[in-house]
Amino acid sequence: MKCHVCGAGMQEMKTDLPFKINERSIIVVRDVPVIQCSGCREYMLSDEVMERLDELLAGVNSNADLEIVRFAA
Numbered sequence: 001m002k003c004h005v006c007g008a009g010m011q012e013m014k015t016d017l018p019f020k021i022n023e024r025s026i027i028v029v030r031d032v033p034v035i036q037c038s039g040c041r042e043y044m045l046s047d048e049v050m051e052r053l054d055e056l057l058a059g060v061n062s063n064a065d066l067e068i069v070r071f072a073a
């Protein structure tokens with residue numbers, strides 16, 4: 001698979017991704033499986049991972065400014 005931005009090779013890896021869920025709160029999800037470009041910062045998420053993230057973010061009930069959760073429950 002090639003990056004649609006720069007054309008470099010993409011590889012599967014795990015990374016930490018921040019999601020802003022409302023005006024005040026940011027959730028950082030650790031160890032998310034992504035397909036990342038080796039040439040730039042572009043990455044892709046599989047449908048499966050997107051669904052899991054949706055569930056995960058919907059399940060977080062926090063008023064904290066910053067919450068950190070692991071992707072693998």
Ligand SMILES: [Zn+2]
Nearest residue numbers: 003006037040
């Ligand atoms: Zn790229």
